[in-house]
Amino acid sequence: MVHETCDCQQYRSHCNARSHTTHCLFLDGSTGPRKTTPSSYMIIPRHTSACFCQTSTLSRLLILQSCSQIQECRSIELPLAGEIQIAIRSTGICGSDVSYFKKFANGDLCACQPLSLGHESSGVVVAIGPQVTGFTIGDRVALEVGVPCGQCGICRKGRYNLCKKMRFRSSAKSFPHFQGTLQERINHPAVWCHKLPSHISFDAAALLEPLSVAIHALNRAKPEPGATALVMGAGTVGLLTAAMAQESGCSAVTICDVDQGRVDYALEHGFATHGYVVPRPLHPSSSSSSVVSGISTPGADGAMTPASSILSTLDSRLEGARTLAHDILAVSSSSCSPSVEDVSVHDDEHSPNIDTNNVQDGEEDDEGVDIAFECTGKEVCMHTALYATKPGGKVIMVGMGTPIQTLPMSVPHLREVDILGIFRYANTYATGIRLLSASKRLKQALKGPSGKTLVKRGLPSLDNMVTHRFKGLHRSREAFELASRTVDDEGRLVLKVVIEA
Ligand SMILES: [Zn+2]
Numbered sequence: 001m002v003h004e005t006c007d008c009q010q011y012r013s014h015c016n017a018r019s020h021t022t023h024c025l026f027l028d029g030s031t032g033p034r035k036t037t038p039s040s041y042m043i044i045p046r047h048t049s050a051c052f053c054q055t056s057t058l059s060r061l062l063i064l065q066s067c068s069q070i071q072e073c074r075s076i077e078l079p080l081a082g083e084i085q086i087a088i089r090s091t092g093i094c095g096s097d098v099s100y101f102k103k104f105a106n107g108d109l110c111a112c113q114p115l116s117l118g119h120e121s122s123g124v125v126v127a128i129g130p131q132v133t134g135f136t137i138g139d140r141v142a143l144e145v146g147v148p149c150g151q152c153g154i155c156r157k158g159r160y161n162l163c164k165k166m167r168f169r170s171s172a173k174s175f176p177h178f179q180g181t182l183q184e185r186i187n188h189p190a191v192w193c194h195k196l197p198s199h200i201s202f203d204a205a206a207l208l209e210p211l212s213v214a215i216h217a218l219n220r221a222k223p224e225p226g227a228t229a230l231v232m233g234a235g236t237v238g239l240l241t242a243a244m245a246q247e248s249g250c251s252a253v254t255i256c257d258v259d260q261g262r263v264d265y266a267l268e269h270g271f272a273t274h275g276y277v278v279p280r281p282l283h284p285s286s287s288s289s290s291v292v293s294g295i296s297t298p299g300a301d302g303a304m305t306p307a308s309s310i311l312s313t314l315d316s317r318l319e320g321a322r323t324l325a326h327d328i329l330a331v332s333s334s335s336c337s338p339s340v341e342d343v344s345v346h347d348d349e350h351s352p353n354i355d356t357n358n359v360q361d362g363e364e365d366d367e368g369v370d371i372a373f374e375c376t377g378k379e380v381c382m383h384t385a386l387y388a389t390k391p392g393g394k395v396i397m398v399g400m401g402t403p404i405q406t407l408p409m410s411v412p413h414l415r416e417v418d419i420l421g422i423f424r425y426a427n428t429y430a431t432g433i434r435l436l437s438a439s440k441r442l443k444q445a446l447k448g449p450s451g452k453t454l455v456k457r458g459l460p461s462l463d464n465m466v467t468h469r470f471k472g473l474h475r476s477r478e479a480f481e482l483a484s485r486t487v488d489d490e491g492r493l494v495l496k497v498v499i500e501a
């Protein structure tokens with residue numbers, strides 16, 4: 001189709017080119033020329049090097065200035081060489097977004113210019129820049145929002161997540177800041193866009209970003225078949241890490257959180273095989289209490305201000321973590337799965353310091369999980385993870401938020417426990433898309449005549465992890481406020497909040 005035969009009036013009024021190819025994407029998803037009313041289509045010229053087109057599209061975006069988020073309309077240029085333009089359809093809100101939203105900072109990273117948020121995103125290709133192959137207008141894609149330099153030593157080794165020149169959307173780490181995806185349209189390098197099969201929803205595709213963190217954590221942990229795992233924290237990343245641990249061959253996966261609703265969710269939906277609800281502090285004035293507080297679940301690169309433990313001295317804090325580890329392991333080793341340790345049992349029947357639940361007293365060297373994933377960023381959870389890991393095991397640091405921690409290093413030292421750090425992810429999207437496709441197909445195939453799933457295998461559905469959806473950028477304030485809570489006004493669990501276009 002050439003310019004002259006296109007019935008798109010808007011295109012003609014903006015474009016000076018005489019003979020380049022155009023693609024019109026209609027709102028119903030079809031492409032090509034046809035008779036229609038001007039309001040029912042968007043005009044998408046395919047930009048080529050021969051094109052002198054002046055067309056730029058207006059795109060709304062949310063921009064955070066200090067602590068107020070305002071909506072702006074800016075024109076967006078056609079994609080440059082190697083880029084495609086994406087109409088964003090779904091963006092999940094991460095702990096780091098909430099932190100910028102509230103404080104204009106994330107941990108010790110302060111935004112120093114207006115910043116738009118959002119980095120868990122999916123959308124539809126609406127324009128294609130020069131020198132891009134393999135994409136068609138209308139393709140559904142997930143965005144990998146971290147763009148590394150691709151040239152340096154660590155990039156050439158494939159560990160591009162560690163590239164010093166990495167630009168990551170919605171993070172204030174690079175300057176000028178690489179803007180987030182809470183925009184109607186963005187131009188993004190085509191090599192960092194991943195095509196989606198039609199049966200993966202935009203919401204599930206947005207969750208590929210936190211799923212990538214979990215995949216990367218398991219790639220680093222390399223569990224042996226039948227290994228046991230502990231996951232501290234049942235937020236999005238903790239849940240996905242637990243699911244990936246099972247997917248990677250772990251036979252028993254215990255998940256812990258202070259929030260009963262999240263632990264119940266993990267067990268009901270098959271994310272974990274065992275659950276433990278960490279008791280909240282009952283007597284804040286008592287320094288001998290073994291209970292801990294402050295487990296929360298920031299996202300992949302999320303950083304939250306650590307809640308201070310109610311325990312004052314290091315010795316008593318460590319003693320509390322050791323007791324907690326024993327209590328968790330007692331639940332992990334129970335055969336009646338799934339099981340949720342009832343908090344009230346601890347509170348009513350036992351003194352918190354007496355570890356009556358530990359059936360393995362006296363065999364301390366043998367107890368413990370093979371791999372512990374710390375997904376909260378809290379020091380007390382790192383202590384607990386170290387105590388709960390068996391000799392020769394691994395502790396994987398996934399959660400962020402406490403840059404300087406005091407750890408009992410003799411525990412990993414004398415028992416040869418490997419501590420591995422996790423920073424975002426690399427080379428994970430293809431795996432994530434394959435897993436989402438497979439779990440969807442498997443569940444359909446395994447549905448019996450009654451419609452009930454016969455065998456539970458593959459990843460749990462990510463669609464129902466999205467507990468709250470807000471339509472339109474103008475509802476972002478509500479979305480961000482809800483994303484910082486664990487239950488909504490009706491008392492329902494809040495896991496992942498998304499903003500849909
Ligand atoms: Zn043009």
Ligand SMILES: [Zn+2]
Nearest residue numbers: 149152155163
């Ligand atoms: Zn690099």
Ligand SMILES: [Zn+2]
Nearest residue numbers: 094299300301
């Ligand atoms: Zn994140």
